[in-house]
Amino acid sequence: MNEALLRSLTPSVLGILVRRGADFAAAEDAVQDALVEAVRVWPADPPRDPKGWLVTVAWRRFLDQARADAARRRREDRIDEEPEPGPTPAMDDTLQLYFLCAHPSLTPSSAVALTLRAVGGLTTRQIAQAYLVPEATMAQRISRAKRTVSGVRFDQPGDVATVLRVLYLVFNEGYSGDVDLAAEAIRLTRQLAAAIDHPEVAGLLALMLLHHARRASRTAPDGSLVPLAEQDRGRWDTESIAEGVEILQAALARDRLGEFQAQAAIAALHADAPTAEETDWVQIVEWYDELAALTDSPVVRLNRAVAVGEADGPRAGLAALAALDASSPSSSSRGHPLPRHAAVAAYLHERDGDLATAARLYVEAAQKAANLAERDYLTRQAARLNARRYH
Secondary structure, three states, X not given: OOHHHHHHHHHHHHHHHHHOOOOHHHHHHHHHHHHHHHHHHOOOOOOOOHHHHHHHHHHHHHHHHHHHOHHHHHHHOOOOOOOOOOOOOOOOOHHHHHHHHOOOOOOHXXXXXXXXXXXXXXXXXXXXXXXXXXXXXXHHHHHHHHHHHOOOOOOOOXXXXXXXXXXXXXXXXXXXXXXXXXXXXXXXXXXXXXHOOOHHHHHHHHHHHHHHOOHHHOEOOOOOEOOHHHOOHHHOOHHHHHHHHHHHHHHHOOOOOOHHHHXXXXXXXXXXXXXHHXXXXXXXXXXXXXXXXXXXXXXXHXXXXXXXXXXXXXXXXXXXXXXXXXXXXXXXXXXXXXXXXXXXXXXXXXXXXXXXXXXXXXXXXXXOXXXXXXXXXXXXXXXXXXXXXXX
């Protein structure tokens, strides 16, 4: 059974049903039923036209359900008779499905789940495993999301930026269960790039490829975190890097800079450096300046402080960090609310020779770490500095 083929056909089959007048939620259920039937039938009797087969079966399931549901009898009057099997329309509604699944009325978690189900073709069980929640919980989340967007017109223009944010959320989940969400996000972004000619879509695809290229070197055999400067660059995927750089260069040449292109440019500079010491930090600072102008994000300015510290020395990095603190009304004596702020401050203080302050900040950063691997790494850094101080 070619699972990849089924998943690649899912959005276009769903789009055809919605175009024919099916309610989105009912159409999505019918498509899922057709996929289950395909898994059962195709190994022994593969169809000559897989997409046409799925459309025919899904449409029959939708009609059967519509006729059986008394609450939908008014809609039955608008439903045409089942079309004869034959070639499916050439129009691909995949792009509209991306927009629908990332509708502004949905929460980020619901948009991600619905995108993986309706566009990615994943089962509810697979999505639940990937996000480490019970299948019943994920089923409820998807059901609520489908009800939310059921009244949205399928031909309404969508927001590309919202779709890209949803795809980036999927990518950053990484790997869990039997689904590689990072690889799935790359597949879905490739699919989106084929459906729409947009430099920011290309920028996100390039960014994903460049980050994914370093995946094998990010953790040690024992699962511990390996920071960028210490990674074995011989394990980086040079083909993904080359593809990412090529896609990025084509996007930048269109002179419509966006935040994902700027992030990809930073990732490309890291990927281009043969060693950590040869990283072009000056140019990276310039790209962070571009990114800060586009987003005015405190996270961007935090990362910029690291780059400034590498380009101009730790004192300059600490000055950039102080400027960020001054502009943040929510910072206090109890610590900065920005994730990784304490870790960045610790790193810059260590480079400046203030080991006591750095060790204290590493402990603080470990207490705020988002995951176990990061917490263990920061704890080891604090222990290392304390050992240097007392020996």
